[in-house]
Amino acid sequence: MNDLKKTLTPAFIALAIAFAIASVVLLVSGHSPLTAYRAMWKNFATLDGVVTSINVGARYYIAAIAIAVALKMNLFNIGTNGQYQLGAMFGAVVGAAVKLPAPLHVALTLSVAFAAGAVWAALVAVLHNTRNVHPVVAAIMLNGVASSVITYLMQSTWTNFKNPALKEYGSTRPIPRSGQLPVWKIGSSVLQSYVLLAVAVGIGFYLLVYRTRFGFDLRASGGNPGAARSSGVDPKRMVLITLAISGGVAGLIGMGIVLSSNDQLTYGDRFPGALGFTGIGIALLGRNHPAGVAAAAFLWAALDQGARGLVTVNITGEIAVILQGALLFIAVIVYAVWERKFLAATIRDAAARTAAARQEAAAA
Amino acid sequence: MSNLAIELHDIVKRFPGVVANDGVDLKVETGTIHAIIGENGAGKSTLMKTLYGAHQPDEGTITVNGSVKVFRSPKDAIAEGIGMVFQHFMLAENLTVWENVVLGNEPGSPFAINARKARQRITELSLRYGLDVHPDAMISDLGVGQRQRVEILKVLYRGARILILDEPTAVLVPQEVDELFASLRELVAQGATIIFISHKLLEVLSVADAITVIRAGKTVAEVSDPSTVTSRDLAELMVGSELPTPETTGSTVTDHVMLQIAGLDVPATAGGAGVAALAVRGVSLTVRAGEIVGIAGVEGNGQAELLEAIMGVRPIKAGAIGFDGTDITHWSTKQRRESGIGYVPEDRHRDGLVLTFPLWENAALGHQGAAPFSNGPWMNAAGSRAFTRQVIEDFDVRTPGTDVAALALSGGNQQKLIVGREMLTNPKVLIAAHPTRGIDVGAQAAVWDSMRDARAKGLGILLVSADLEELIGLSDRLLVLFHGELVAELDPLHITSAELGSYMTGAKVTTSA
Numbered sequence: 001m002n003d004l005k006k007t008l009t010p011a012f013i014a015l016a017i018a019f020a021i022a023s024v025v026l027l028v029s030g031h032s033p034l035t036a037y038r039a040m041w042k043n044f045a046t047l048d049g050v051v052t053s054i055n056v057g058a059r060y061y062i063a064a065i066a067i068a069v070a071l072k073m074n075l076f077n078i079g080t081n082g083q084y085q086l087g088a089m090f091g092a093v094v095g096a097a098v099k100l101p102a103p104l105h106v107a108l109t110l111s112v113a114f115a116a117g118a119v120w121a122a123l124v125a126v127l128h129n130t131r132n133v134h135p136v137v138a139a140i141m142l143n144g145v146a147s148s149v150i151t152y153l154m155q156s157t158w159t160n161f162k163n164p165a166l167k168e169y170g171s172t173r174p175i176p177r178s179g180q181l182p183v184w185k186i187g188s189s190v191l192q193s194y195v196l197l198a199v200a201v202g203i204g205f206y207l208l209v210y211r212t213r214f215g216f217d218l219r220a221s222g223g224n225p226g227a228a229r230s231s232g233v234d235p236k237r238m239v240l241i242t243l244a245i246s247g248g249v250a251g252l253i254g255m256g257i258v259l260s261s262n263d264q265l266t267y268g269d270r271f272p273g274a275l276g277f278t279g280i281g282i283a284l285l286g287r288n289h290p291a292g293v294a295a296a297a298f299l300w301a302a303l304d305q306g307a308r309g310l311v312t313v314n315i316t317g318e319i320a321v322i323l324q325g326a327l328l329f330i331a332v333i334v335y336a337v338w339e340r341k342f343l344a345a346t347i348r349d350a351a352a353r354t355a356a357a358r359q360e361a362a363a364a
Numbered sequence: 365m366s367n368l369a370i371e372l373h374d375i376v377k378r379f380p381g382v383v384a385n386d387g388v389d390l391k392v393e394t395g396t397i398h399a400i401i402g403e404n405g406a407g408k409s410t411l412m413k414t415l416y417g418a419h420q421p422d423e424g425t426i427t428v429n430g431s432v433k434v435f436r437s438p439k440d441a442i443a444e445g446i447g448m449v450f451q452h453f454m455l456a457e458n459l460t461v462w463e464n465v466v467l468g469n470e471p472g473s474p475f476a477i478n479a480r481k482a483r484q485r486i487t488e489l490s491l492r493y494g495l496d497v498h499p500d501a502m503i504s505d506l507g508v509g510q511r512q513r514v515e516i517l518k519v520l521y522r523g524a525r526i527l528i529l530d531e532p533t534a535v536l537v538p539q540e541v542d543e544l545f546a547s548l549r550e551l552v553a554q555g556a557t558i559i560f561i562s563h564k565l566l567e568v569l570s571v572a573d574a575i576t577v578i579r580a581g582k583t584v585a586e587v588s589d590p591s592t593v594t595s596r597d598l599a600e601l602m603v604g605s606e607l608p609t610p611e612t613t614g615s616t617v618t619d620h621v622m623l624q625i626a627g628l629d630v631p632a633t634a635g636g637a638g639v640a641a642l643a644v645r646g647v648s649l650t651v652r653a654g655e656i657v658g659i660a661g662v663e664g665n666g667q668a669e670l671l672e673a674i675m676g677v678r679p680i681k682a683g684a685i686g687f688d689g690t691d692i693t694h695w696s697t698k699q700r701r702e703s704g705i706g707y708v709p710e711d712r713h714r715d716g717l718v719l720t721f722p723l724w725e726n727a728a729l730g731h732q733g734a735a736p737f738s739n740g741p742w743m744n745a746a747g748s749r750a751f752t753r754q755v756i757e758d759f760d761v762r763t764p765g766t767d768v769a770a771l772a773l774s775g776g777n778q779q780k781l782i783v784g785r786e787m788l789t790n791p792k793v794l795i796a797a798h799p800t801r802g803i804d805v806g807a808q809a810a811v812w813d814s815m816r817d818a819r820a821k822g823l824g825i826l827l828v829s830a831d832l833e834e835l836i837g838l839s840d841r842l843l844v845l846f847h848g849e850l851v852a853e854l855d856p857l858h859i860t861s862a863e864l865g866s867y868m869t870g871a872k873v874t875t876s877a
Contacts, residue, residue, distance in 0.1 A: 213738045220729060223718035229677055230707060230715040231730035232698030343771070350772030352379035353764030355581075 007292065010338040011285075011331065015299075018327035025322055026315070036315050043309025044302050051189035057294075057301035058198035059256050063279025064297055065205050066117075066250035068288040072209055073222035073242055079139030080250035081276030082146030083120045085267075087113035087251025089150055089172070092258045092267035096173035105179040106259065110197075113255050114248040120146060121247020125240040135243070143276075154268075171268020181259040192263070194256030201249060202290045208245075218242060250276060281328045287335060300324060368427070369394040369526050369557040370415065370446075375424035377410050384410040385421070386581035392526075392574075394429075397548055397558045399572035401565065403602055403804040407581040408561055409774075412528055415559075416448045417441035428526075447524025449515045451531045455503045461514050462486050462499035465521050489520050494550035508663060509540035513547065526557045533567055534802065537662045537830060538865045545571045563804060565595035577601045599805055616654035617840055621686075622793045622824035623651040623674070628683035630666070630673045630848075642681065643669035645848045651793060651824040656815070658839030658856065659828045662868050666848035667828045668710050671795050674826070675707050676700050677715075688792060702733055706791030708782055708799050710828070712775070716782045719771035723763060726770045727752040727785045734789075755784035758814070760807050775802040780811070787814045794818070797828045812838065832861040846870045 023033035043049055063080060070077040077083075091113030100108060123142060127133040154170065182193045209215040220228040221238050229235055253275050257263045264270060282300050286293030307320030370392040377385040385407045392398040402408045414421045417435030426433050428444045435441045438448070455464050462482050471485070472478030486499045495513045503511065512532060519527055529548075533541045548558055548571060562568050568575060568590070575587040577598065585601045587593055630644035644666040651657045661667050672678035674685060676697040684693045692700060701707065707730065709715035717726050728737035728748045736747030752766040759780040763773055770778055783799050799815070800808045815825060815838065829835045835842065836856045844852040844867045852867050 211743060212741050213732050213743055214741065216725065216728065216732050216738075216743050220718050220721070220725075220732075223720050224714075226711075226714040227709075227716055227718050227729060229697065230675060230709050231732065232696070232701045234696060234698065346769060347772045348379060350764055350768045351384070351774075354762045355379070355384055 006342065007287075007289075010334045011292075011295075014285075014327060014331035014334045017330045017334070018323055021326040021330070022319060022323040026319060031313075031315050035313050036310060036319060039309045039313045039315070040303070040306030040320070041309075043312075044306040047187050048189045049302075049305050051186060051191050053298060053301040053305045054195055055190075055192045055256065055260075055301075056304060057298040058192065058195040059253055059275060060278055060282050060297035060300050061198045061294055062201050062249060063253045063275050064282035064286060064293045065201050065279075065290070066246050066253065066276075067279050067283035068286075068290075068293060069205060069209070069218075069249060070242055070246040071222075071283060071288050072215075073218045073238065074225075075222075075239065075242060075246075076136050077121060077124070077139060077243060077246045077250070078136055078280065079121060079124055079142050079146075079276075080117075080246070080253070080279055081274065082139075082143035083117035083247040083250035084253035084276050085150055085271070085273070086120050086146050087117035088254030088258050088271065089153065089267045090116040091251070091255055092172040092175065095175045095179040095258065096266075098179075099176075100178065102178045105176075106181060109175070109179055109259065110252065110255060113251040113258075115251070117251025118244040118248035121243040121250065122240060124247075125236075125243040128239060129236040135239070171264075171266040171270075174265040175259055177261075179259065180261050180265070181256070183260050183262050190260075190262040192256050192260040194260055197252065197255070201252065202294060205249075206290045214241075250279075253279070281324070285328060285331050367394045368392065369429060370559070371425075371427040372411070372415065373425045373427070375411065375414055375421045375426075377407075377414060377419070378422050384581055385414070387424075387583075388578060388581065389583045389586075390576055391586070392557060392559060394557050395552055395555055396573035397552055397560055397571055399560045399562060399568040399575045400578060401562060401568055401575060401598060401602055402578035403806060406578045406602070408578055409530075410581075411578070412448070412530065412559075412561065415441070416446060416528060442522055442524065445523060445525040446528065447519030447522060447526070448528045449512070449519055449530065449532065451534060453511050453515055455511060455514060457502075457504045459503060460499065461497050461501050461503065461506075461517075464503055464514055465499075465517050467518075469522060485521065486517060489517055493520065493547065493554060493556075495520075495547050507540075508535050509543055512536070512544065516547070516551075520556075525555070526559070527551070528559045528561070530561050531563065531802075532560065533562060533564055535663070535830075537868065538832065538861065539662075539869055541567060565598045568598070569593070569595055602805060615840060616820045616822075618653045618655075618822065620653040620822075621650050622653050622655075622688055623649075623826060624684075624686035625649050625674065626684045626686075628670070628673060628685070629681040630669045630678060631681050632669065643848050644673065647683075647845075647848075647850055649826075649843060649850065651826050653792075653822040653824050654819055655840045656819055656825040656827055656838050658835040658842045659826065659845050660832065660835055660842055660864055660868050661828075661845035663830060665845050665868075667797065667845055669848075670845070671707075671710065671797055671826075671828060674795055675705070698733065701730055704790075704792035706730075706786035706789065706794040706796075708786055708794070708796040710797035712778055712782055712801075717770045717778055720769055722767045722769055723756075723761075723773075723781060724748040724752040724766040726781060727755055727766075729785070731785070731789050751785075751788065755781060755788055758788065759784035759810055776804055776807065779803050780807055783811050783814075787818060790818075791823065794823060794825045796825060798830060799827070800829075800831065800834060832864055836861065836864065844868060 026033045026036050044053065066080045067077060091109050094112045095109035098105065098108060120142060124135050124138045127138040128135045184191045209218060217228065217233045217238060220231065221233055221235065225235060254271065257271065258265065258267055282296045283293060286296035303320050303324055307317040310317050310319060368391055370390065372388060372390040375385050375388045376383065388407065388411055400408055413419050415426065417438045417440050433444055465486050466482045470477045471481045483499045490497055495517055497510055497513050497517065532544060536544060552558060560572060572590050575590055576583060577585040579602060626648045628644055628647045629642050632641045632643040647670060649657065659667055669678060673680045676695060684691060686692065687703065687705065718729065731737050736744055736751050738744055749766045755761060756763060761777050761780045761784065763777060779802050786794060800811050803811060819825060827839060836859060839856045842854040842856050843850050
């Protein structure tokens, strides 16, 4: 209980400050913050608003978990943006091309997406391990390379038909029914079963990181590379596997869009292009914890959803982006301050309890 | 009447549920070296933090040069001329001596540092107090002893006349200790006052003008004339029981070679091949079952690199390593550890612990592939916790439990945890660097006992230590490492610390036996 309070308090402090900042911006630009927030709330607090937030939140969640896995060993996989787009494209191409019974079809498509992301992220590790390229630099470069690769492949004939309605590189063929993830109608809204995939990824993340030997090595490498090495962890192997997992998870980010019948069912021009970067912010906000990230992902998606309501009161939706940005910025600061405070308290507490135990022993 | 620089009267400092200082009195005369001794957790640090203004006492008074003071922060203490020299150096490696000294207190305008003035002031200070450091030397080029002098200069530069030194000799070899003590005497001769915190009783006896012994938060003795007491008396005052000795009894050395190193060359920089200078050159040695082989050497003569090479953490350039009859030269660190090579690394914070991990996870570190720490791919938290409780009990690790983060423990208790986890996992060979560094007298005995017991059961130990008494007392054979080469093999039964010291500095180079 106490722990929960300790974890949640800084998040709420950050949220309050972020809303305060956004309010100032609104006031300065001559709008009433109250009007704005009421409009946002109105657009969110409907069945459709909530369901959409959950659907979008699920992909944000997976995007953030991809980041969090690597961050657990202090690796910053800034390349998830390229990895998820490659995953989505290859997944969409393969998913549209094969004919298989439903569960296998979906499993194959997801595996291809995972593999594409994993291989692309593994390149970062290979560059780092063999040529000593900094992972962040390698990943950023590979983001650029990924978009070129995608443009090239999408324009070449082997992947797709050109969508005559669209000018650029068109899109892949739609995924047939057997390859789709189920969706559920709730009133007029549609909930994607991709949400369950996000839940599974979250549970998998938790078990892997906190319960397995691999996760132990991973966290040890992040906590103290020297000690991890002395304990027998091979740092190069660790970087390779961790980045591959991170990239593989990233490969799944776009699959809700590709595989849900209420969504695009293709990879193409209209595919969102920055989910990877959004994931970075959400991972930070959720402190890389499976539950924290879930809350952060939902909050982020809810703010997105609310922002769409701003147009009804003639306020630009960018105020939500300011809100998100401020939230992230403030959260990082508040968490750092909180952590320090908490750390000092831990040390004091341990010292006190040790001394108390000793005095008890001495008295006995 | 005597002239008191510091008088702490009846200091009480409470933390939630406990009294860390319970009526401590301390009287330090101006122009003296005053030692404060006590076990880990006796309340020395709490007391020094009070004096240094890091926290306020709940009761009691602080009197500096005759007037009562209240310190709200270390700034207030510095303003009264009280400066602290910490055990862990806080120096920027890539800056020069003078830059480090003035850091945070730069003379000149906000836009330009008056370097000439700074150098002048530092030269003046170092001449005056006999602290021989060149203001333009880079910190990265300096040895441990010189770095410590820079730390002292930093404090003096800020106008301190009363210096608190926290275990200043922990990182020094005997010759450097002598130099430090000479500097301290010079400082005192110039009117400064020094408060010296230490575990090393012989050193305390040799340098202190007066001694205060603290046990369980209380002042238990004040010794105004150290020539009237022995180190044994002090130790008994400190722990309230008898002083342990590191001596091993009888030889348990067998013929069975557990560790064999032949012609080992290790480059100085990790990963550096070919051109890099060698930190270890042509080292060959054997450790047999039931044998403790001690390696003596001034810090930085290749000990760290040798041990890291044996553990497979650092690449080697030439040579072979054999373990229990198997060539393990190309084995990974993991294979080496899993096959039974225990490791107590030199720097516990860098290589021994993950400070943010709880104790039970730290206890698994290095053994995470085996029971009771893991079960197949899964970690076994219950098994690790049970093991950790055993370590806590056997090695007297002072902690509220197995689930606190390692960073909450004092250095000595962290060290006990590391030694305990290595000893209780029953290694065949133990590679140990400074196993009792920072551990107090009482717990040292437990560590030595466990090493002796394991040796009797056939453990081979390669021991590196800066504590020469420990090295001489525990080892069956002593090897001296100088500039990366083994220059002498000595019989610990027939050597004194002083003699060993001269081998270590290269003053004496003969190979006997």
